[in-house]
Amino acid sequence: MQKHGPWQIVQSQEVYRDPWTAVRKDDVIRPDGQPGTHTVVTIKPGVCVLAMDDEHQVYLTEEFHYGVGRTTMEAVSGGSEPDEEPLLTAKRELQEELGIEADDWTDLGIVDPFTANVVSPTRLYLARKLAFGDHAPEGTEQIRCLKIPLAEAVQNVIDSHITHGPSCVLILKTALLLG
The missing domain is CATH 2.20.25 (N-terminal domain of TfIIb)
Structure with a gap:
């Protein structure tokens, strides 16, 4: 035992x-x-990334998610490959999903989206000093990029328009960080 x-x-x-x-x-x-x-x-462990430009505009994904059976608005997220450092996962996912690279990364900690019976640690990152290029989504992804003010993203969390747990925590932590 x-x-x-x-x-x-x-x-x-x-x-x-x-x-x-x-x-x-x-x-x-x-x-x-x-x-x-x-x-x-x-x-498998994952990351959630909020890309934000100098005007406090954030870049979110809009995508149909099979599990919940609907289109969701959320921050970039994805799973780590075996032995991949979380920051490398974050950089890869941001580029793949939205075609964005960032020079400034802030680690905002880990969130466990479910604790009773699911193990799924998710590392949260704020990405700034952005450069835009072509995205390369996986074959399972049809992603639309949404650019909205951080304050609007916070309101979307409050109004339950953004329901992805790690995205909610990341958006609210970012708003608190920026005061």
């Missing part, structure tokens, strides 16, 4: 794996002493 906080793992079994996701089923002893099961989904 393995201790896991106030839980005890009796047995753990991987029930699914693909290049992005793994699902594990744990037979456990719950904190109240009763037997149970707990399922954990692990998604």
Whole structure:
């Protein structure tokens, strides 16, 4: 048996794996002493990037996301390749999705979008001093670039027009950082 906080793992079994996701089923002893099961989904670590120009205009993506079944507005985001440093992932994703390169990067920490049963740490970055070029989205992506004032992005978070958790945290942290 393995201790896991106030839980005890009796047995753990991987029930699914693909290049992005793994699902594990744990037979456990719950904190109240009763037997149970707990399922954990692990998604590879990722990044979320908010590109902002000198006029405090931010560059967001508008894209249909299969999981939620609708078009969303959010900051650039994506998963890290194995052994890839988060900043390199951030630079790659910003260029691929919006064709933007940045000379100034601010690390705004990590967010865990879900904590009860999903492991998916996401590193947050603010990218400034921007240069614009051609984007190269992946075959699964049809991305439209949206340029809006940071204040409007904050209002979109407040009004639930932006619902992607890491994007919400990143936009609000950026607004607080800039005062």
